[in-house]
Amino acid sequence: MPKTPATSQTLDPRSMAGEPPRERSLRPAHLSEFVGQDTLKENLSIMIRAARKRGEALEHVLLYGPPGLGKTTLAHLLARETGAEMITTSGPALERPSEMVGLLTSLKPRGVFFIDEIHRVPRSVEEYLYGAMEDFRLDILLDRGPAARSVQLHLHPFTLIGATTRVGLLTSPLLGRFGFSAHLDFYPSEHLAQLLRRSAAIFGVALTPEAEQAIARCSRGTPRVANRLLRRVRDYAEVKEISPISVEVVDAAFSLLRIDARGLHEMDRRLLAAIVEKFAGGPVGLGTLAAVLGEEEDTLEDLLEPFLIQQGLIERTRRGREATRRAYEFLGVEPRRPQERLL
Numbered sequence: 001m002p003k004t005p006a007t008s009q010t011l012d013p014r015s016m017a018g019e020p021p022r023e024r025s026l027r028p029a030h031l032s033e034f035v036g037q038d039t040l041k042e043n044l045s046i047m048i049r050a051a052r053k054r055g056e057a058l059e060h061v062l063l064y065g066p067p068g069l070g071k072t073t074l075a076h077l078l079a080r081e082t083g084a085e086m087i088t089t090s091g092p093a094l095e096r097p098s099e100m101v102g103l104l105t106s107l108k109p110r111g112v113f114f115i116d117e118i119h120r121v122p123r124s125v126e127e128y129l130y131g132a133m134e135d136f137r138l139d140i141l142l143d144r145g146p147a148a149r150s151v152q153l154h155l156h157p158f159t160l161i162g163a164t165t166r167v168g169l170l171t172s173p174l175l176g177r178f179g180f181s182a183h184l185d186f187y188p189s190e191h192l193a194q195l196l197r198r199s200a201a202i203f204g205v206a207l208t209p210e211a212e213q214a215i216a217r218c219s220r221g222t223p224r225v226a227n228r229l230l231r232r233v234r235d236y237a238e239v240k241e242i243s244p245i246s247v248e249v250v251d252a253a254f255s256l257l258r259i260d261a262r263g264l265h266e267m268d269r270r271l272l273a274a275i276v277e278k279f280a281g282g283p284v285g286l287g288t289l290a291a292v293l294g295e296e297e298d299t300l301e302d303l304l305e306p307f308l309i310q311q312g313l314i315e316r317t318r319r320g321r322e323a324t325r326r327a328y329e330f331l332g333v334e335p336r337r338p339q340e341r342l343l
Protein backbone atom coordinates (compact mmCIF):
# COMPACT_ATOMS: atom_id res chain seq x y z
CA MET A 1 0.00 0.00 0.00
CA PRO A 2 1.51 3.35 -0.97
CA LYS A 3 2.25 5.87 1.74
CA THR A 4 -0.16 8.74 2.12
CA PRO A 5 2.02 11.38 3.69
CA ALA A 6 -0.24 14.40 3.90
CA THR A 7 -3.61 12.69 3.76
CA SER A 8 -5.43 12.56 7.04
CA GLN A 9 -6.49 9.15 8.25
CA THR A 10 -9.98 10.43 8.82
CA LEU A 11 -10.35 10.95 5.12
CA ASP A 12 -8.52 7.88 3.94
CA PRO A 13 -11.05 5.10 3.39
CA ARG A 14 -8.20 2.63 2.97
CA SER A 15 -6.79 3.20 6.41
CA MET A 16 -7.79 0.61 8.99
CA ALA A 17 -6.11 2.66 11.74
CA GLY A 18 -8.22 3.35 14.79
CA GLU A 19 -10.45 0.41 13.99
CA PRO A 20 -10.00 -1.73 17.10
CA PRO A 21 -11.10 -5.37 16.87
CA ARG A 22 -14.17 -4.71 19.02
CA GLU A 23 -15.39 -2.28 16.38
CA ARG A 24 -14.75 -4.66 13.54
CA SER A 25 -18.07 -6.01 14.79
CA LEU A 26 -19.48 -3.25 12.59
CA ARG A 27 -18.89 -5.60 9.69
CA PRO A 28 -22.24 -7.06 8.67
CA ALA A 29 -22.49 -10.78 9.44
CA HIS A 30 -25.30 -11.48 6.95
CA LEU A 31 -26.12 -10.23 3.48
CA SER A 32 -29.37 -8.80 4.89
CA GLU A 33 -27.33 -6.48 7.18
CA PHE A 34 -25.30 -5.18 4.25
CA VAL A 35 -26.80 -1.75 3.64
CA GLY A 36 -27.75 -0.56 0.13
CA GLN A 37 -26.40 -1.87 -3.22
CA ASP A 38 -29.79 -3.55 -3.63
CA THR A 39 -29.51 -4.72 -7.26
CA LEU A 40 -26.09 -6.17 -6.58
CA LYS A 41 -27.30 -7.96 -3.45
CA GLU A 42 -30.25 -9.41 -5.35
CA ASN A 43 -28.03 -10.70 -8.15
CA LEU A 44 -25.65 -12.26 -5.66
CA SER A 45 -28.42 -13.79 -3.65
CA ILE A 46 -29.89 -15.44 -6.78
CA MET A 47 -26.47 -16.80 -7.69
CA ILE A 48 -26.01 -18.13 -4.15
CA ARG A 49 -29.41 -19.85 -4.10
CA ALA A 50 -28.93 -21.35 -7.57
CA ALA A 51 -25.47 -22.71 -6.68
CA ARG A 52 -26.82 -24.16 -3.43
CA LYS A 53 -29.72 -25.81 -5.24
CA ARG A 54 -27.39 -27.44 -7.75
CA GLY A 55 -24.86 -28.32 -5.04
CA GLU A 56 -22.17 -26.56 -7.05
CA ALA A 57 -19.52 -23.99 -6.22
CA LEU A 58 -20.60 -20.40 -6.70
CA GLU A 59 -19.32 -18.92 -9.97
CA HIS A 60 -16.22 -16.73 -9.84
CA VAL A 61 -17.06 -13.19 -8.74
CA LEU A 62 -15.14 -9.97 -9.29
CA LEU A 63 -15.86 -7.06 -6.93
CA TYR A 64 -14.57 -3.68 -8.01
CA GLY A 65 -14.92 -0.07 -6.99
CA PRO A 66 -13.30 2.64 -4.85
CA PRO A 67 -11.85 1.81 -1.40
CA GLY A 68 -14.08 1.35 1.65
CA LEU A 69 -17.31 0.50 -0.18
CA GLY A 70 -17.61 -3.08 1.07
CA LYS A 71 -15.71 -5.38 -1.31
CA THR A 72 -13.94 -7.36 1.42
CA THR A 73 -17.10 -7.41 3.50
CA LEU A 74 -19.06 -8.83 0.56
CA ALA A 75 -16.42 -11.49 -0.12
CA HIS A 76 -16.75 -12.69 3.50
CA LEU A 77 -20.53 -12.61 3.25
CA LEU A 78 -20.53 -14.65 0.04
CA ALA A 79 -18.41 -17.34 1.67
CA ARG A 80 -20.58 -17.35 4.75
CA GLU A 81 -23.86 -17.48 2.84
CA THR A 82 -22.69 -20.41 0.74
CA GLY A 83 -21.33 -22.15 3.84
CA ALA A 84 -17.91 -22.30 2.16
CA GLU A 85 -14.52 -22.17 3.79
CA MET A 86 -12.49 -19.20 2.60
CA ILE A 87 -8.78 -18.82 2.01
CA THR A 88 -7.72 -15.19 1.79
CA THR A 89 -4.69 -13.80 0.02
CA SER A 90 -3.76 -10.70 -1.93
CA GLY A 91 -2.13 -9.86 -5.25
CA PRO A 92 1.18 -8.68 -3.76
CA ALA A 93 1.40 -11.77 -1.48
CA LEU A 94 1.30 -14.12 -4.49
CA GLU A 95 4.85 -13.55 -5.60
CA ARG A 96 5.52 -17.00 -7.05
CA PRO A 97 3.26 -19.55 -8.72
CA SER A 98 4.22 -22.13 -6.07
CA GLU A 99 2.57 -20.02 -3.34
CA MET A 100 -0.70 -19.96 -5.21
CA VAL A 101 -0.52 -23.65 -6.08
CA GLY A 102 -0.09 -24.41 -2.37
CA LEU A 103 -3.18 -22.40 -1.46
CA LEU A 104 -5.36 -23.72 -4.29
CA THR A 105 -4.55 -27.34 -3.54
CA SER A 106 -5.46 -26.87 0.11
CA LEU A 107 -8.94 -25.54 -0.72
CA LYS A 108 -11.86 -27.73 0.34
CA PRO A 109 -14.50 -28.66 -2.30
CA ARG A 110 -16.65 -25.59 -3.14
CA GLY A 111 -14.28 -23.41 -1.07
CA VAL A 112 -13.75 -19.72 -1.70
CA PHE A 113 -10.36 -18.39 -2.75
CA PHE A 114 -10.34 -14.65 -2.11
CA ILE A 115 -7.67 -12.52 -3.79
CA ASP A 116 -7.68 -8.93 -2.59
CA GLU A 117 -5.96 -6.36 -4.83
CA ILE A 118 -6.18 -8.86 -7.66
CA HIS A 119 -4.75 -6.28 -10.10
CA ARG A 120 -1.39 -6.76 -8.37
CA VAL A 121 -1.09 -10.52 -9.07
CA PRO A 122 2.14 -10.95 -11.10
CA ARG A 123 1.58 -12.04 -14.70
CA SER A 124 3.52 -15.29 -14.22
CA VAL A 125 1.12 -16.26 -11.42
CA GLU A 126 -1.96 -15.01 -13.24
CA GLU A 127 -1.37 -17.46 -16.09
CA TYR A 128 -1.89 -20.36 -13.69
CA LEU A 129 -5.19 -18.88 -12.66
CA TYR A 130 -6.66 -19.26 -16.15
CA GLY A 131 -6.76 -23.07 -16.12
CA ALA A 132 -7.63 -23.15 -12.43
CA MET A 133 -10.65 -20.90 -12.96
CA GLU A 134 -11.84 -22.49 -16.17
CA ASP A 135 -11.31 -26.21 -15.65
CA PHE A 136 -10.22 -26.47 -12.00
CA ARG A 137 -6.88 -27.68 -13.29
CA LEU A 138 -3.28 -26.56 -12.90
CA ASP A 139 -0.69 -27.30 -15.58
CA ILE A 140 2.63 -27.24 -13.85
CA LEU A 141 5.89 -27.24 -15.74
CA LEU A 142 8.62 -29.30 -14.06
CA ASP A 143 12.27 -28.75 -14.96
CA ARG A 144 13.51 -26.75 -17.90
CA GLY A 145 15.07 -27.51 -21.27
CA PRO A 146 14.96 -31.07 -22.69
CA ALA A 147 13.95 -32.55 -19.31
CA ALA A 148 10.93 -30.27 -19.08
CA ARG A 149 7.59 -31.99 -18.62
CA SER A 150 4.25 -30.82 -17.52
CA VAL A 151 2.03 -32.38 -14.91
CA GLN A 152 -1.62 -31.72 -14.42
CA LEU A 153 -3.08 -31.16 -10.97
CA HIS A 154 -6.81 -31.46 -10.53
CA LEU A 155 -8.43 -29.10 -8.06
CA HIS A 156 -11.74 -29.30 -6.26
CA PRO A 157 -14.35 -27.03 -7.79
CA PHE A 158 -13.93 -23.66 -6.07
CA THR A 159 -15.01 -20.03 -6.30
CA LEU A 160 -12.51 -17.30 -6.95
CA ILE A 161 -13.50 -13.94 -5.54
CA GLY A 162 -11.33 -11.09 -6.70
CA ALA A 163 -11.46 -7.54 -5.33
CA THR A 164 -9.88 -4.49 -6.89
CA THR A 165 -10.00 -0.71 -6.90
CA ARG A 166 -8.38 -0.74 -10.38
CA VAL A 167 -10.43 -2.91 -12.70
CA GLY A 168 -8.81 -1.18 -15.70
CA LEU A 169 -5.52 -2.92 -14.89
CA LEU A 170 -6.95 -6.45 -15.23
CA THR A 171 -6.16 -8.36 -18.40
CA SER A 172 -9.01 -9.52 -20.61
CA PRO A 173 -8.27 -13.26 -20.20
CA LEU A 174 -8.66 -12.84 -16.44
CA LEU A 175 -11.73 -10.60 -16.69
CA GLY A 176 -13.38 -13.04 -19.09
CA ARG A 177 -13.15 -15.90 -16.58
CA PHE A 178 -15.38 -14.28 -13.97
CA GLY A 179 -19.01 -15.40 -14.08
CA PHE A 180 -20.11 -12.14 -12.51
CA SER A 181 -18.48 -8.73 -12.16
CA ALA A 182 -19.94 -6.45 -9.56
CA HIS A 183 -19.32 -2.74 -9.50
CA LEU A 184 -19.70 -1.08 -6.11
CA ASP A 185 -20.57 2.56 -6.36
CA PHE A 186 -20.64 5.39 -3.82
CA TYR A 187 -23.60 5.17 -1.45
CA PRO A 188 -26.36 7.78 -1.39
CA SER A 189 -26.77 9.68 1.90
CA GLU A 190 -29.97 7.81 2.85
CA HIS A 191 -28.09 4.52 2.81
CA LEU A 192 -25.21 5.96 4.79
CA ALA A 193 -27.68 7.34 7.34
CA GLN A 194 -29.13 3.81 7.65
CA LEU A 195 -25.62 2.40 8.08
CA LEU A 196 -24.85 5.02 10.76
CA ARG A 197 -28.04 4.12 12.64
CA ARG A 198 -26.92 0.52 12.75
CA SER A 199 -23.37 1.42 13.83
CA ALA A 200 -24.62 3.86 16.49
CA ALA A 201 -26.83 1.10 17.91
CA ILE A 202 -23.82 -1.25 18.05
CA PHE A 203 -21.78 1.46 19.83
CA GLY A 204 -24.69 2.22 22.15
CA VAL A 205 -24.77 5.96 21.30
CA ALA A 206 -27.84 8.08 20.55
CA LEU A 207 -27.90 10.31 17.46
CA THR A 208 -30.71 12.61 16.36
CA PRO A 209 -31.92 11.95 12.79
CA GLU A 210 -30.47 15.35 11.74
CA ALA A 211 -27.09 14.40 13.19
CA GLU A 212 -27.22 11.10 11.31
CA GLN A 213 -27.89 12.93 8.07
CA ALA A 214 -25.16 15.49 8.72
CA ILE A 215 -22.55 12.73 9.17
CA ALA A 216 -23.92 10.83 6.15
CA ARG A 217 -23.59 13.91 3.91
CA CYS A 218 -19.92 14.32 4.82
CA SER A 219 -18.92 10.67 4.37
CA ARG A 220 -17.88 10.86 0.71
CA GLY A 221 -20.40 8.15 -0.17
CA THR A 222 -18.18 5.65 1.69
CA PRO A 223 -19.21 3.33 4.56
CA ARG A 224 -15.70 3.14 5.99
CA VAL A 225 -15.52 6.95 6.20
CA ALA A 226 -19.04 7.12 7.70
CA ASN A 227 -18.10 4.70 10.50
CA ARG A 228 -14.86 6.53 11.14
CA LEU A 229 -16.56 9.94 11.34
CA LEU A 230 -19.12 8.44 13.71
CA ARG A 231 -16.28 7.30 15.99
CA ARG A 232 -14.74 10.79 15.98
CA VAL A 233 -18.09 12.43 16.75
CA ARG A 234 -18.75 9.88 19.48
CA ASP A 235 -15.36 10.73 21.07
CA TYR A 236 -16.20 14.42 20.98
CA ALA A 237 -19.64 13.89 22.52
CA GLU A 238 -18.24 11.58 25.20
CA VAL A 239 -15.55 14.04 26.25
CA LYS A 240 -18.05 16.91 26.35
CA GLU A 241 -20.61 14.62 28.03
CA ILE A 242 -23.38 15.38 25.53
CA SER A 243 -26.18 12.95 24.68
CA PRO A 244 -28.00 12.50 22.36
CA ILE A 245 -25.62 13.68 19.66
CA SER A 246 -27.24 16.64 17.91
CA VAL A 247 -26.39 18.30 14.62
CA GLU A 248 -24.60 21.09 16.56
CA VAL A 249 -22.29 18.50 18.14
CA VAL A 250 -21.56 17.04 14.70
CA ASP A 251 -20.81 20.53 13.32
CA ALA A 252 -18.45 21.31 16.19
CA ALA A 253 -16.62 17.98 15.84
CA PHE A 254 -16.36 18.41 12.05
CA SER A 255 -14.99 21.91 12.29
CA LEU A 256 -12.19 20.53 14.49
CA LEU A 257 -11.59 17.85 11.82
CA ARG A 258 -11.60 20.60 9.18
CA ILE A 259 -14.48 19.07 7.26
CA ASP A 260 -16.66 21.76 5.69
CA ALA A 261 -20.43 21.98 5.46
CA ARG A 262 -20.40 20.47 1.96
CA GLY A 263 -18.50 17.45 3.17
CA LEU A 264 -15.20 18.39 1.57
CA HIS A 265 -12.16 17.41 3.58
CA GLU A 266 -9.03 19.51 3.75
CA MET A 267 -7.23 17.35 1.22
CA ASP A 268 -10.06 17.80 -1.32
CA ARG A 269 -9.83 21.55 -0.94
CA ARG A 270 -6.04 21.49 -1.32
CA LEU A 271 -6.34 19.49 -4.53
CA LEU A 272 -9.01 21.76 -6.02
CA ALA A 273 -7.13 24.89 -4.97
CA ALA A 274 -3.92 23.57 -6.55
CA ILE A 275 -5.61 22.97 -9.93
CA VAL A 276 -7.40 26.31 -9.84
CA GLU A 277 -4.69 28.54 -8.39
CA LYS A 278 -1.44 26.97 -9.54
CA PHE A 279 -2.54 25.65 -12.92
CA ALA A 280 -5.28 28.11 -13.89
CA GLY A 281 -7.94 25.39 -13.72
CA GLY A 282 -5.89 22.79 -15.60
CA PRO A 283 -5.39 20.59 -17.47
CA VAL A 284 -2.57 19.39 -15.27
CA GLY A 285 -0.93 15.96 -15.30
CA LEU A 286 -1.35 13.59 -12.38
CA GLY A 287 2.40 13.42 -11.67
CA THR A 288 2.74 17.21 -11.46
CA LEU A 289 -0.30 17.48 -9.21
CA ALA A 290 1.03 14.74 -6.92
CA ALA A 291 4.40 16.49 -6.66
CA VAL A 292 2.79 19.84 -5.82
CA LEU A 293 0.62 18.28 -3.12
CA GLY A 294 3.34 16.01 -1.72
CA GLU A 295 1.14 12.96 -2.25
CA GLU A 296 1.53 9.67 -4.10
CA GLU A 297 -0.13 9.50 -7.53
CA ASP A 298 -2.01 6.38 -6.34
CA THR A 299 -3.49 8.32 -3.44
CA LEU A 300 -4.85 10.99 -5.73
CA GLU A 301 -6.16 8.51 -8.26
CA ASP A 302 -7.68 5.94 -5.87
CA LEU A 303 -8.74 8.08 -3.02
CA LEU A 304 -9.51 11.65 -3.94
CA GLU A 305 -10.40 11.72 -7.60
CA PRO A 306 -13.26 9.20 -7.82
CA PHE A 307 -15.31 11.21 -5.33
CA LEU A 308 -14.41 14.62 -6.78
CA ILE A 309 -15.27 13.39 -10.27
CA GLN A 310 -18.55 11.94 -9.02
CA GLN A 311 -19.33 15.30 -7.41
CA GLY A 312 -18.64 17.05 -10.74
CA LEU A 313 -15.76 19.06 -9.29
CA ILE A 314 -12.98 17.81 -11.53
CA GLU A 315 -12.77 16.10 -14.89
CA ARG A 316 -10.20 13.58 -15.99
CA THR A 317 -9.29 14.31 -19.61
CA ARG A 318 -6.59 12.94 -21.88
CA ARG A 319 -4.52 16.07 -21.23
CA GLY A 320 -4.83 15.83 -17.46
CA ARG A 321 -7.09 16.98 -14.65
CA GLU A 322 -9.34 20.01 -15.03
CA ALA A 323 -11.39 21.91 -12.49
CA THR A 324 -15.05 22.37 -13.44
CA ARG A 325 -17.13 25.53 -13.05
CA ARG A 326 -18.62 23.92 -9.93
CA ALA A 327 -15.15 23.67 -8.37
CA TYR A 328 -14.72 27.44 -8.79
CA GLU A 329 -18.10 27.96 -7.14
CA PHE A 330 -17.08 25.70 -4.26
CA LEU A 331 -13.87 27.65 -3.75
CA GLY A 332 -15.63 30.99 -4.22
CA VAL A 333 -13.27 31.99 -7.05
CA GLU A 334 -14.19 33.48 -10.45
CA PRO A 335 -13.27 31.17 -13.37
CA ARG A 336 -10.47 32.67 -15.46
CA ARG A 337 -11.02 33.50 -19.09
CA PRO A 338 -9.24 31.15 -21.53
CA GLN A 339 -6.75 33.83 -22.71
CA GLU A 340 -5.60 34.41 -19.13
CA ARG A 341 -4.48 30.79 -19.00
CA LEU A 342 -1.95 31.49 -21.71
CA LEU A 343 -0.23 34.21 -19.71
Ligand SMILES: Nc1ncnc2c1ncn2[C@@H]1O[C@H](COP(=O)(O)OP(=O)(O)OP(=O)(O)O)[C@@H](O)[C@H]1O
Nearest residue numbers: 014026027034035067068069070071072073223224
Ligand atom coordinates in the same frame (compact mmCIF):
# COMPACT_ATOMS: atom_id res chain seq x y z
N1 LIG B 1 -22.94 -1.98 2.67
C1 LIG B 1 -22.41 -1.95 3.89
N2 LIG B 1 -23.19 -2.10 4.99
C2 LIG B 1 -22.66 -2.03 6.21
N3 LIG B 1 -21.34 -1.83 6.47
C3 LIG B 1 -20.52 -1.70 5.43
C4 LIG B 1 -21.00 -1.76 4.08
N4 LIG B 1 -19.96 -1.60 3.24
C5 LIG B 1 -18.89 -1.42 4.00
N5 LIG B 1 -19.21 -1.49 5.32
C6 LIG B 1 -18.30 -1.24 6.45
O1 LIG B 1 -17.21 -0.47 5.95
C7 LIG B 1 -15.96 -1.08 6.25
C8 LIG B 1 -15.14 -1.10 4.99
O2 LIG B 1 -15.60 -2.07 4.09
P1 LIG B 1 -14.59 -3.07 3.31
O3 LIG B 1 -13.38 -3.33 4.13
O4 LIG B 1 -15.40 -4.26 2.92
O5 LIG B 1 -14.25 -2.16 2.06
P2 LIG B 1 -13.39 -2.53 0.75
O6 LIG B 1 -14.23 -2.17 -0.43
O7 LIG B 1 -12.88 -3.91 0.85
O8 LIG B 1 -12.19 -1.48 0.85
P3 LIG B 1 -10.68 -1.62 0.27
O9 LIG B 1 -10.76 -1.32 -1.20
O10 LIG B 1 -9.94 -0.54 1.01
O11 LIG B 1 -10.18 -2.99 0.59
C9 LIG B 1 -16.29 -2.48 6.79
O12 LIG B 1 -15.58 -2.72 7.95
C10 LIG B 1 -17.77 -2.49 7.07
O13 LIG B 1 -17.95 -2.34 8.47
Ligand SMILES: [Mg+2]
Nearest residue numbers: 071072116163
Ligand atom coordinates in the same frame (compact mmCIF):
# COMPACT_ATOMS: atom_id res chain seq x y z
MG1 LIG C 1 -10.92 -4.62 1.09
